[in-house]
Amino acid sequence: xxxxxxxxxxxxxxxxxxxxxxxxxxxxxxxxxxxxxxxxxxxxxxxxxxxxxxxxxxxxxxxxxxxxxxxxxxxxxxxxxxxxxxxxxxxxxxxxxxxxxxxxxxxxxxxxxxxxxxxxxxxxxxxxxxxxxxxxxxxxxxxxxxxxxxxxxxxxxxxxxxxxxxxxxxxxxxxxxxxxxxxxxxxxxxxxxxxxxxxxxxxxxxxxxxxxxxxxxxxxxxxxxxxxxxxxxxxxxxxxxxxxxxxxxxxxxxxxxxxxxxxxxxxxxxxxxxxxxxxxxxxxxxxxxxxxxxxxxxxxxxxxxxxxxxxxxxxxxxxxxxxxxxxxxxxxxxxxxxxxxxxxx
Numbered sequence: 620x621x622x623x624x625x626x627x628x629x630x631x632x633x634x635x636x637x638x639x640x641x642x643x644x645x646x647x648x649x650x651x652x653x654x655x656x657x658x659x660x661x662x663x664x665x666x667x668x669x670x671x672x673x674x675x676x677x678x679x680x681x682x683x684x685x686x687x688x689x690x691x692x693x694x695x696x697x698x699x700x701x702x703x704x705x706x707x708x709x710x711x712x713x714x715x716x717x718x719x720x721x722x723x724x725x726x727x728x729x730x731x732x733x734x735x736x737x738x739x740x741x742x743x744x745x746x747x748x749x750x751x752x753x754x755x756x757x758x759x760x761x762x763x764x765x766x767x768x769x770x771x772x773x774x775x776x777x778x779x780x781x782x783x784x785x786x787x788x789x790x791x792x793x794x795x796x797x798x799x800x801x802x803x804x805x806x807x808x809x810x811x812x813x814x815x816x817x818x819x820x821x822x823x824x825x826x827x828x829x830x831x832x833x834x835x836x837x838x839x840x841x842x843x844x845x846x847x848x849x850x851x852x853x854x855x856x857x858x859x860x861x862x863x864x865x866x867x868x869x870x871x872x873x874x875x876x877x878x879x880x881x882x883x884x885x886x887x888x889x890x891x892x893x894x895x896x897x898x899x900x901x902x903x904x905x906x907x908x909x910x911x912x913x914x915x916x917x918x919x920x921x922x923x924x925x926x927x928x929x930x931x932x933x934x935x936x937x938x939x940x941x942x943x944x945x946x947x948x949x950x951x952x953x954x955x956x957x958x959x960x961x962x963x964x
Contacts, residue, residue, distance in 0.1 A: 751932035763797035767804040820922030821949035823851035824915040832911030919945045
């Protein structure tokens with residue numbers, strides 16, 4: 620019995636079946652649930668671009684148009700009856716109110732005229748752009764010199780281009796081909812304006828990145844991105860001489876954003892995230908800073924597209940700004956050392 624008890628107290632060996640599950644080496648890795656969701660995506664800029672590029676339906680346009688017409692008729696009739704009643708009750712006060720309303724109408728007419736002039740300037744810039752494209756495609760020297768003459772006349776009154784304008788006047792007869800004439804006009808007359816426009820793009824990218832990174836309020840980054848981009852596009856148009864009013868700025872903004880959305884330029888891919896965040900330690904440590912840098916990059920991309928739209932001629936070979944270079948200059952010193960120097964974005 621003692622031997623039997625001692626045998627029972629020993630270790631018990633259990634035979635396993637031949638079929639086994641995967642060992643530690645063959646087990647699949649644990650999925651990273653939050654990794655993809657935490658990657659910066661530039662949500663604010665993508666939403667702002669989508670909202671700006673969205674065109675209302677025909678039914679919605681009819682609705683708002685008719686609503687504004689009805690409100691205008693009601694307000695005008697009420698004001699007219701109010702003034703007539705006031706004149707009957709108190710002639711002096713009634714005519715004073717009538718004079719105020721007349722002054723308001725004159726200011727409204729002046730605003731309408733200003734908006735029409737702004738649309739005329741935008742149409743002239745579009746015409747110049749088409750003329751330059753025709754000169755490049757057809758290699759027509761006469762069209763190139765015609766374009767260069769119009770460009771010089773358009774910028775003749777700009778004080779910041781006085782020296783450049785004189786230099787262009789001295790050298791305008793040197794090139795004997797269309798490409799040479801256009802390259803000279805671009806180098807002498809548009810290069811200084813490109814630098815001014817790039818400074819506006821850098822300022823907007825810096826502002827959007829800062830607000831996104833430091834303001835945690837919901838939709839604050841979307842509002843900041845939209846207002847900054849509209850203001851940036853308007854200032855870029857002013858730099859190139861296509862100064863636009865309120866409606867013209869909205870038209871330009873929708874044109875730029877529609878182009879970017881259609882071409883997928885506001886989408887953030889893995890290559891862009893790696894390029895933008897590659898040299899920025901804070902952006903890699905904090906999702907908010909990462910979102911700020913990516914939104915700044917998308918703002919810079921919108922700015923370069925706005926320069927292409929507002930310029931009186933397409934960019935020549937090698938003159939189109941690199942988005943990553945613009946972003947690095949905008950964010951240097953803001954989030955550490957800025958970004959690295961990746962390939963052109």
